[in-house]
Amino acid sequence: MKRKAFVLLSGGLDSTTCLAIANEDFAGSVEGVSFNYGQRHEKELVRAAEICEQYGFPHTIITLKDLLSGDGVMLTNSDIAVPDISYSDIQGVSPTYVPFRNGTMLSVLTAHVQKYVMSEIDGGQRYNGLPGFPQGQ
Numbered sequence: 001m002k003r004k005a006f007v008l009l010s011g012g013l014d015s016t017t018c019l020a021i022a023n024e025d026f027a028g029s030v031e032g033v034s035f036n037y038g039q040r041h042e043k044e045l046v047r048a049a050e051i052c053e054q055y056g057f058p059h060t061i062i063t064l065k066d067l068l069s070g071d072g073v074m075l076t077n078s079d080i081a082v083p084d085i086s087y088s089d090i091q092g093v094s095p096t097y098v099p100f101r102n103g104t105m106l107s108v109l110t111a112h113v114q115k116y117v118m119s120e121i122d123g124g125q126r127y128n129g130l131p132g133f134p135q136g137q
Helices: 013-025 043-055 101-113
Strands: 005-008 030-036 059-063 120-123
Touching (some): 005 013, 005 101, 013 030, 013 043, 030 043, 030 101, 059 101
Parallel strands (some): 005 030, 005 120, 030 059
16 A cells, blocks of 8 residues: 655645655655644745645645634734744743644644555654743643
């Protein structure tokens, strides 16, 4: 049976690198999977689709708007101003942190690919995370 990789693709550098590696390791049998969690900046989804189109890979967008958005979640609530600060200025949890976003995405991606005989799931999250973003730690 032919192996296939499903790559959690945000459109950023880390996940695009994973997509390129999966392309080599899986001889082009790759699918990009992105999540619309109600983020205010839809450029992630646009860029992920463009990257998949460039490679000739299918691209799936799964919607999690109701699950990951909320009144206190800055990246999904346009009523809250996003502060213009650097990562080094963050004290405690970042104001842009979306609770358990990466864990939720990986769990849903795993459920999504169960309908296939899957070989591997790849994602480009930072293991050590950034200051103020507990999901990467």
